[in-house]
Structure formats: C-alpha cells, structure tokens
Amino acid sequence: MAEDRSADARAADARTADDRTAEHGPRYDAAALQAKWLPRWDVLKSFRTDDPADKRPRKYILDMFSYPSGDLHMGHAEAFALADVLARYWRQQGFNVLHPIGWDSFGLPAENAAIKRGVDPREWTYANIAQQSASMKQYATSVDWDREIATSDPEYYKWNQWLFLKMYEKGLAYRKDSWVNWDPVDQTVLANEQVLPDGTSDRSGAIVVKKKLTQWYFKITDYADRLLDDLNQLEGSWPPKVLAMQRNWIGRSQGADVDFVIEGREARITVFTTRPDTLYGTTFMVVAPDSDLAAELVNGSTDAVRTSFADYLVQVQKTTEIERQDASREKTGVFLDRFAVNPINGERIPIWAADYVLADYGHGAVMAVPAHDQRDLDFARKFGLPVRVVLDTNQPVTGAIPVLPINPETGEAELPDDLAPLDPAHTGVALTGDGRMINSGSLNGLSKSNAIKRITEQLDAAGNGRASKNYRLRDWLISRQRFWGTPIPIFHAEDGELVPVPEEQLPVRLPSTEGLDLQPKGISPLGAADDWVNVTLPDGRAVRRDPDTMDTFVDSSWYFLRFLSPRDDTRAFDPKEADKWAPVDQYIGGVEHAILHLLYARFITKVLFDLGYVNFTEPFSALLNQGMVLSGGSKMSKSRGGVNLGDEITAHGVDAIRLTMVFAGPPEDDINWEDVSPAGSAKFLARAWRLAQDVTSAPEIEWRTGDHALRRITHHFLAEAPGLIEAFKFNVVVARLMELVNATRKVIDSGAGGADAAVREATETVALGLSLFAPYTAEEMWEQLGYPPPVALYGWRKADKTLLVETSITAVFQVDGKVRDKAEVSPKIDQADLEKLALASAGVVRALGDRSIVTVIVRAPRIVNIATKP
C-alpha cells in the first residue's frame, strides 16, 4: 500500500504527527465559544431593525412562532436553523433584515398544565417563555429581541378583540346555532380544520362528537373564491403540496342549482348538481335525513312514513362520523312517500331520505342520476329504483352529431347496441365519462360540457335553475369554552341583544383564576367569574360578558403584522410599517399548518386588505416547509422520548447541531437523527477553526500574492454559494465549505503554510460562509483573524471574475457514449483540434478496434463522442 501513496502524502503524515507531539496547541471547545460570545452578542444587539433612516432594501424572514409548551426541541432546532440561514444570508447581501420572534402562548396545554398543578396558566406560560427564549438566545438565532411578543399579553390580545369587533361590524363575525364538533375530553368545540381525518381531535385525540350549539363564527366562506383563486399567485413560491391541500380543503365545485316543484308543498326544493347535463336521467330525489327539509317533508307524509323515518333518524344519529364516511358502507334510506317534479320534462319522481346526502353541503338534497353517479346507482340498485342512461359514453365527443335510433313506440332514443353491455343497471358501474347526450330532448347529441352549458341556460331562462358554485369549506368556528384565550368582546343583554364592547374599553382582560374552577365541564370557566362577567352598562342595563374565548388560531392569523410595531398601544399595527416590511418575504414552518394557520392567516389578511389596513392580499410571499426530525423512524415528542435537544447541544455544541440540521439534506426532507452525524459536524467545525489558528499573516496582506489554485477555489465558492442559498441548497453550500476547508488545509500542510495570502483569504471566506450556519465558530475565527465582531454584519465578498476563468479543462472522449479517455486541454481549443486529439488518444484507439466510425460529435472544449458500427 505504502508504495501507492505519494511522497507528499507521506510527508504530510510525518509533519502532522510531528506538529501534534510538538505543539499541544489550543483545542476547539464549543462550550467555551458559546460562553464567550453569547454575553458579548447580547450587548451588541446586532440584529435590531429599528433605524428609520436605514436605506438598505428590506427582507422579512419569519419562522412560525412557537408554542411555549416546554423547552425547545429538535423540531424547533431544525426550523430555526433554516430560517436563520436565510436571515443571515440576506443581511450579508446588504439587506435590512427583519427576523423577529414571538410566542403563541394562549391555548389548552397551558390550561391543562395549570389544572394539573393547581396554578395560574400565566405562571406556567411565562416560565416556559423565559426558558425557551434563553434557549433560543443560546441557539444563536439572529433575531431582533426588542420585538419579542407573546399573544397572551393583554397588549397583544387587545388587538385580537379589536379585530373581532371590526369583523363584527362588517358582518364577518356572527353567531349561529348549528351542529358543531365537540371534543368530549377538552370539553370545547373545535373548528372543522381541527378535526383529523379519522374523526379525532387534533389536540386531545378524543373522538369528536356532534353537538348543536350557538357559537361564534368568522365568515371565511365569503372569501372562498379569493382564497382559492389567489393561490395561483403563490404557484412556484409555495410548496405544491400546500397549494394542493388548500385547494382541496376549499373544495370548490361548479355546477347548477335546479329547482324542483314538490307535490303538496308551496316552495320548491333546490338541489345543487355538478352534472345538470344529466337532468333527464334523474329518477328520484334524496334529502339528508338530519336536515330540516327532511323533517318537514315527513311531517306532511303518512303515519307509516313518520314511524319508519323516526327509526331511521335514530339509526343515523347513532352512526359515528367515521362509520358514516366509509364509502363502501351499504346504502340505507327510507322512502318519504312524497314526490317532486322534474322541471325539464315534468316527470314525477319519488323523494327518499338517505344518509349519503349531507345536510350541510349544497342544499341538503340531491337529484339522483343513478346511471351516471355511483352513489345514486348503489342506492337505486339497493331499493329497486329506475336507472336511465342519458349519456352515451361510447360516442366520441368530437365530430358530427350521431344519428340516434328512435324507438317508434316511445319516441325516445334507444340505448345503442354497443352501450347495452355497459348499462349501469346491470353492471353496477355508473357511466361517469364523457360522450354524447341521449334520451335528453334538445340536449341530444351534445357533449357533456356543451350539455351543461345548454341546460344551465335553459333552466335560467325558464326561471327554475341557474349556474352555481359550492364549497367544502365551512365558516370558521372561533368560540372555545376554555379560560386561557382571548375573551370575546361582546356583552349579552337579557333580551338577547348583542352589545359590542366599545373599542376604548379594550382590552377585555382575563380575570384572575382565583376562585375559578378551570376543570373542563362544557361551559366556559369565565362564566363563573361573577365579578368579571356581570357588567352594568352606562344606560343602566345589566349585561353579561360573553364567557367564551377565541380559538388561538385567531391570535396567529395576524401576528406577523404585530412584529412591525410591537409596542404601539394605539393600533394593532402601523400601516406605514406594513407598507415597508410586509408581506413576509420568506415564511418557514412545518407542513402541519398547511391548512389551519395558513388558511386563516390568508383569510384575515384579505379582510384587513378590504378594511384598508394593508395593501396586499397574501401574507406570505414564499413558504418553505421544513421536514421533521425523526428518531427511530418516528416523530419525536416528549411522551415518546427520542433525542433531547439540550443533551445534543451539551454533547456537540450549538454550532454542530445547527450545522447538522442544514447539512442533513434538502430542508424539506425529514431528518432521521440516526442517519446524521453531529460528531462529524463538530469535527468539521474544529477543522475550520484550526485554519484560523494557523493563519499567520496580517489582515492587510495583499491577496494577489497568494497560492493561485487555492484562490480559484475560494472565488468559485464566493461565486456559487449565493445561488445555492437562494435555491435552499444549504447542504450543498456546507459541502462546498468543506471542500474549501480541505483545500486550505492542504495548502497549509504541504504548500505555502499559514503565511500564504491565499490561506488567509480562504480562511476569511470560510468564516464568512460559516457564519450562516455556525455563528459561534465563525465569530471566533473572525476574531482570531483580526477583525472585531460581529462577523454577521460583514458583507459577502464578490468573486473576482478573472479567477473564475478556467485555464485548463478536462476534455472527455467517448466512444458510443462510454468514456474511453480524457485529456487536459485549453478552454479555447477548436473543434477540429479536439477531434484530432480524441481520435489519436490511446483509450479511443483501443476502444475503436476495427469498428468503423459513423459520426463524431465534438462539443469543444468538454466532450467528443464517437458513434461507431461494427
């Protein structure tokens, strides 16, 4: 083996060995660096952004603020490391960067902990905030601590109440009595967005039940179209997944409302359908059994129907949400012995009640077209209802309108022979594809989309239908029957009148918990705070305060604006500051908020736009979803154990943990902590740090005199890194830094030594680059190199273009696409010379053998490919 090694390598072996025994120099000590720099940075306050005269361009970099439920964990460590890279990067690029921090400090965990320990939620919350902010400072996030906010401060939640009142004025906050999601463990209502797909609460994990209650709602459905359409603006700067999830959640369907006359009922029943083209194929109607409509229709029916319906309703209400959503479940239903009239052909169709129709979507009733809708077909086959095909899916959509065979007896088009085998009545498979209309009067021959257009016009003209849209999105239920939240600023008069709390009386502060039982019991604990809840108005009326608190997602729906003027006690935020800084240029957070928080924040931003407080309609111009940190393949949490951030920091140092987070892979990807090496990161940091120890030249040294090859590597790094950062390829930047460190090490050990100018230049570049990821190490290096702190405020250096020009290039010679030889050539070599060189090279000659050349592709100076045949 030893024979293969170069003389240089052996010399290096010997030298490093000697150095180590001889020197006993200082060792890299992460804990010591943290202890040294943290207090100094505290004094410097380098990341304040409050100078109104600052003329630099601005960037607003924000990570989703954290819930102070304990100390920081690995998930925070990843998110904050990533966001901090961007904040520090843009600062280096000459931007005035706003990177604030705050605490989403209202909510159930504080309240539950308070109940458990018998203390005020305030104590628990603010103790946690103190602990987390200390950890965050140690973690060296480059934030402006002067702008720190906590949503549980009255100075903050006052403005939640202000926002509520504004929305109330505009009719966007309203009360209604409705079926709501009820969490039986936390004893509070939940928004739809907080119910997981398996029907459990996202907080407590309890199976959510339905309860009929009067609650406060925000009218987010008024904004459904804008929330959906404006997603197009975010295309390319938000993750496709989040855009898809939001679109899905809003769930807009286009179609038509169709009015059906009901026998024995004055008012018509309107149904929503996305397939008005199939109106001729409607053979029955279905209403949701739990709708008011069903109850009313049953009332007007026979005793027998009333009995069977009552039984059915009991059965339906016993069904859990989870069972109900199972599409493979057998269809159930009862005939109501009532009839509707199809407006297009006057046909009399029976009305059924069945739980596959939902009371709170559309109008709670559907026109059933079994031939072209699978659910209707399943129902029709179960209960022996007729199936009529009105769209021939065998016919091509384009081309001449086919001539349809007419049955002379009925005068109707017959099912074409080739369609008969597909008859849904027999196959049980609905025909949902496109084709040509049949059995549909004036629609015959039209394609699906043309028929939809035509029939909608016809219905509209006749006054019994119109184009219509429906949404999956529901209004946002914001009341919570819990203590630790923003009180809703409304008085209830005895006659039921709602009296908004006058703005000048805000904030409506939470009372002391003294004497209050916070134990969840289904009604808000605030209702029992007699002194607080009972108020006499100036006009002498005795009123009661609304005892509920707001969903904490109200707090987080506008907090990014509060950071802009965090101490302003005259308004929620200063619109002038909003003009300057907002919207957020880069938002960073977990994908778990893809719908909840992001949808609400987008909604409130649009409301504030409509109210004239901001001049933009989307709060977050770009979004990055960091992955999760996993341990043993599953998400880490306090209950499940896993890796503890504090322990990791103690073992490897803050810088090594931060570096590990960014080096692990692309930011969006999950990190399996077992797959990465914080010890390896620490080793690299020590290597980088040692470079600064070894530099012996003074800061004034002339770069140009240094090692040329190393200078080229340095300047390639300077040229390449910014693009990589902006593409979020932090891991690649770290890799390039490692290469730069390795190259510098080599020059020190086996080249010009620590006095070389290029060694200083490279080491300074390492410090500047490293300051994005490992602030302590970078700061220490910077000081060692002879500069005052903070390294974070030194600008990025421009690459010297003359050093980027290649002087020699490795040309690759291929035969039939396989590399057979290489040669060092001038970048200016011309095509003919390169071809000659290739054809003459030993590797090419050997590979060619006696094969004959078909073509030679030359792309000077990089590649020659010779295509051959035997």
Place this chain on the structure above:
RNA sequence: GCCGGUGUGGCGGAAUGGCAGACGCGGAGCACUCAAAAUGCUUUGCUCGAAAGGGCGUGUGGGUUCGAGUCCCACCACCGGCACCA
C-alpha cells in the same frame, strides 16, 4: 377513487441533456500512542481480472437524442393530503 410528492452506493445525499455517486456518515488500511480515545493520511458503487483493462449500474418497460438520473409515454412501489361533497 382523485390530487400532490418521492424513487440514485451499506447510510444521508450531490449532479445547467455531456466524466453518475460531489460532500459527509459508516467501513478498511496506515501514522502517532505502551495502549486506547482524539487527530491526520490513504482507500471505499457492484462485479470479472494478478494487472492492464473490461462488464454492469440512478424503481420497471418503452421512446426522443451522438449522448438521458435529468426530457416524453406507459407502468410499479412508497410517503402525504382529500374522499358518500352531489
């Protein structure tokens, strides 16, 4: 079922249509050491071969191209979201 995403060494991952596997982890060997740790150096896709040098190789199958991890078509697998939403 619909929508979004991802498939590259033992592992994390890199690669404007032009040398696949940068950088790191892990492994192997060596140096230093009484020894170990730490550190440094060398090496490391699989495979045939003593070597020189071959063959294979980016989920599968096709296609475009002188040339495909990258572009196109059709699949497969996995992850995530939605789903009796008319």
